[in-house]
Amino acid sequence: MNIQFKKGVLELCVLALLTKKNRYGYDLVNEISKNIEISEGTIYPLLRRLKNVGWVTTYLQESREGAPRKYYKLTQSGQKVTEEMKADWEDFVEKVNGLLSGGDMNE
Amino acid sequence: MNIQFKKGVLELCVLALLTKKNRYGYDLVNEISKNIEISEGTIYPLLRRLKNVGWVTTYLQESREGAPRKYYKLTQSGQKVTEEMKADWEDFVEKVNGLLSGGDMNE
DNA sequence: AATTAGTATCTTGCATTATAATATACTATG
DNA sequence: CATAGTATATTATAATGCAAGATACTAATT
Secondary structure, eight states: OOHHHHTTHHHHHHHHHHHHSOEEHHHHHHHHHTTSOOOHHHHHHHHHHHHHTTSEEEEEEOOSSSSOEEEEEEOHHHHHHHHHHHHHHHHHHHHHHHHHHHSOTTO | OOGGGGTTHHHHHHHHHHHHSOEEHHHHHHHHHTTSOOOHHHHHHHHHHHHHTTSEEEEEEOOSSSSOEEEEEEOHHHHHHHHHHHHHHHHHHHHHHHHHHHSOTTO
């Protein structure tokens, strides 16, 4: 799988998953890994960035199975950004596919 | 437009356009710019990489309108890589969309 | 009790790629 | 001769994914 394809898109994937329910980092790795390869060294810095820009908040919760889990919850601005980013992504894919299939849509 | 979305995909766009016909850098910038913002500072290093890994060859051609044009032509390995990369991209988009819409396709 | 495996978070250093800014140079037009 | 359009190229910077490694807790096995 082309690593470069993931740039920026993983952020959107994380945000999109958080619109469904709050999740912790390890859980997000497992969930996303079902579709796309992702490592923990990617997700934790990413989650930290999301928190730094105010798109998520966090809270700790104990677990019977291991270390305490840090849950991530979307903020209002995070929800807004997610919608915008999703629209950007769909637009982008459409334009790329235009280049790939037609070569040129205006010729 | 999210810059990160472009990572790796511009390379595919360039390669895909070259499957149709040989083009020079400035022409590629204009062509791709119809769909996706791209600058010259992006395309020339990219084209150099494509040449370094042997996916394209180049030849110069004079022009009545300005400096001589450096045309890029896909090699056999470049054609093969383009097909593979295109398939990767389609697979990737499908998986991302799975995450974005369903949240989880196996739950 | 000690070891192992699974769960969970985090940091560091590295590689890749897009871009702005800048430089160069040729042609045509005013 | 200055300007605009065409055309190629380089440099320094920013963003992001990842391997590798560290830490720590729980549960099961030895």
